[in-house]
Amino acid sequence: MNSAVGHVAPDFTLQDTFGKSHRSSDYRGRWILLVLHRHLS
Amino acid sequence: MRKSIDWFDSHDVSVLVVTFEQEWRAKQYVDETGIEFPLCINRDRNLYQAFGMERGTKRKVLGIGNWWAYIKLMMAGQKLHSPTDDIYQLGGDVLIDPHGIVRFHFVSETPVDRPSVAEIQAARTNA
Numbered sequence: 001m002n003s004a005v006g007h008v009a010p011d012f013t014l015q016d017t018f019g020k021s022h023r024s025s026d027y028r029g030r031w032i033l034l035v036l037h038r039h040l041s
Numbered sequence: 042m043r044k045s046i047d048w049f050d051s052h053d054v055s056v057l058v059v060t061f062e063q064e065w066r067a068k069q070y071v072d073e074t075g076i077e078f079p080l081c082i083n084r085d086r087n088l089y090q091a092f093g094m095e096r097g098t099k100r101k102v103l104g105i106g107n108w109w110a111y112i113k114l115m116m117a118g119q120k121l122h123s124p125t126d127d128i129y130q131l132g133g134d135v136l137i138d139p140h141g142i143v144r145f146h147f148v149s150e151t152p153v154d155r156p157s158v159a160e161i162q163a164a165r166t167n168a
Binding site: 003004005006007008009010012014015016017018020022024027028029030031032033034035036037038039040 | 042049052053054055056057058059060061062064066067068070071078079080081082083087088089091092093094122124125126127128130131132133134135136137138139140141142143144145146149152161165
């Protein structure tokens with residue numbers, strides 16, 4: 001992928017370390033920054 | 042990034058940190074670092090793949106620049122662990138606007154290749 005800028009972001013549903021679900025739809029109307037880590041060492 | 046938490050808040054930016062590592066390691070990371078953003082788990086890496094974040098080459102991941110970055114972290118007092126998962130998986134940063142459109146997209150070429158917070162802030166501000 002060259003760049004996703006200008007494209008619709010994929011929907012996602014992720015669970016955090018406290019068991020809370022985070023859906024992309026929960027963040028509609030707000031900016032969201034996804035910081036995708038490599039390994040956590 | 043953590044130093045900019047107030048800036049992100051005041052600009053209506055929610056920050057989600059994503060890892061592909063196992064839950065126990067993610068919880069350990071949260072406990073050790075005190076990270077204030079949610080750390081979400083994406084074990085199957087579909088989000089990484091959706092944004093073009095692939096596995097790096099041996100040369101890119103094990104190159105001298107990365108070793109130097111780790112040495113600097115250790116000298117700064119950061120506790121490092123032996124890797125517990127795929128060391129070749131690369132990451133990146135994606136800023137999505139309130140309509141679900143990607144406004145900033147950075148795919149790391151190497152483990153130490155990350156955008157500056159200023160670049161991300163500029164993408165938010167200039168949108």
